Amino acid sequence: MKIRKGGEMARILVAGGAGFIGSHLVRRLLVQGHEVVCVDNLSTGFLSNLEDVLGFPQFHFVEADISEPLDVAFDAAFNLACPASPPHYQRLALETIEACTLGVRNLLSAALRQGAQLVHASTSEVYGDPEVHPQPEQYHGNVGTLTERACYDEGKRLAETLCYEYHKRGCSVRIARLFNTYGPFMHRDDGRVVSNFIVSALSGRPLTVYGDGSQTRSFCFVSDTVEALLRLMALPAVHLPVFNLGNPREMKVIDLARLVLHLTGSDAPIHFLPPAAADPGRRRPCIERARRALDWQPRVSLETGLQETIGYFREVLQVAGDGFEAASFVACP
Template sequence: MKKKRVLVTGGSGFLGSHLCERLLEMGHEVLCLDNFFTGNKGNILHLIDNPYFEIIRHDVTFPLYVEVDEIYNLACPASPIHYQFDPVQTTKTSVHGAINMLGLAKRIKAKIFQASTSEVYGDPKIHPQPESYWGNVNPNGVRSCYDEGKRCAETLFFDYNRQHGLRIKVGRIFNTYGPRMAMNDGRVVSNFIIQALRNENITVYGDGAQTRSFCYVDDLIEGMIRFMNETPDTFTGPMNLGNPVEFTILQLAETIITMTHSSSRIEFDPLPMDDPMQRCPDIQLAQKAIDWAPQTTLENGLEKTIHYFKPRLKALK
């Protein structure tokens, strides 16, 4: 494979750090860009001594001038706690960030990947969700800064493709988990694991019957890279990237309690506003176009994630 110079925005975050690591393993040069609002330097410390790795402290809402072959645009807070902290800035990151990265890609004729999200489907009326589904999104709710920001970013990507012939890839990422998740970001897998390891009550919203599908991070990164390197380079997406195996939130909580040998009990709180009741990808397109499907079972992925969190919780005591 040809050695490439690759820019990863949001490169010190959960997904970004795994992507940077994988690209370096493949022999590429990596520019990791992050403003460190939700990113964590600890996620990339082990990469700093690599001569082909470079860190740039920068906010994607401002223009950037670098020379690269490919861009992966991952920059944006992805958990409700973080993206609702400053919703205006969240929308700016999605929209202005997309404009700036698309402008850069256009100037230097680089291929660009947009990390979109399953949130573009909102609270879906179709299950599982195929890429052809337009979604059921509240445009003025507390989650809208993220949902509509990502939807607008998709619009910009496809307009740049149609108007300027820009080479784009738009991947809709579903729930992903694994090592390097932030402990305080409010995501369901990390929340449950931390509560279980501390033997605290596990908080389940609603009655726990709402469903999610959980993709282990290594599988997700493999899908992103396969999509970016798809041959022939003719398919733009959007493409769902996630695990089609569905679990209820209550099943997830019970599984984690069992795997951690925890004395935690489950407590139920009211369901947050606009929280979708079902979320599961139809990945037939990914299976056909890039021969991709997740390989890691939930139990195996949870085991690795629990192993990651255990020593970090002990260090906090």
């Protein structure tokens, strides 16, 4: 799915493009022939995620924070600029709130001023600990304001409200609610369950499960997420489009741990800890809207995606030094 401006390839801004999903999106856009401007403050992203494209003439990197005024011309923009893993957004709580408010408003203002399209990456966290299952886009959520997750959950909810207000003022904006994307270029210490389990299994350390592991999640491989984001950008935005983007296959966390142990061939034990505060009990997206309007559904099975992610982390763990460096993995277009 290509984005065109007047029949020509577009100049596309990817905010947060040095992060996990953003770096995959940057590659896909470059393969399609677009000029790509990546804006990232590198608080949770890494230039090493983009090492293989830094020399491309149509790629430009700007180290900047979207919470500050930004003077960049673009035809379309994807906003993925926000810490997304619990350890990161809890450590950077105020910065997370600023990215979701000041940052989103800056991008929306720039898009409106330039007549550009914008896809804003929201999250399934806007549903909180849902009382409706699976979660359709019409569900308003069950979220608390006074929790360790609130900087992210409520920040993303307010970001959607900003999108709503700017859409009323003529901004061509779309909202993507992402559900548990995983794959290569996740940070090995980012605290999300897939990377935690894989790194622990490959290192022979216990896999930590909070509670009894009966809580469920739905995991979507990154190439499927990127494809959905591109299709969403190409969708006309007469009404404010809001889409769940995720894999409707639901899995218990304990079953994910056992699957990772099986696929890695690890004999690492599973270690149980008390339940995490405000941890949602169930998550599963209803994606009927995306199936109908975007002609999209996930194509990569969990087993296949995990095998590719395990291969990536095998390389990561072989890299010398104390800091994280991306392995020599190149995402397929």
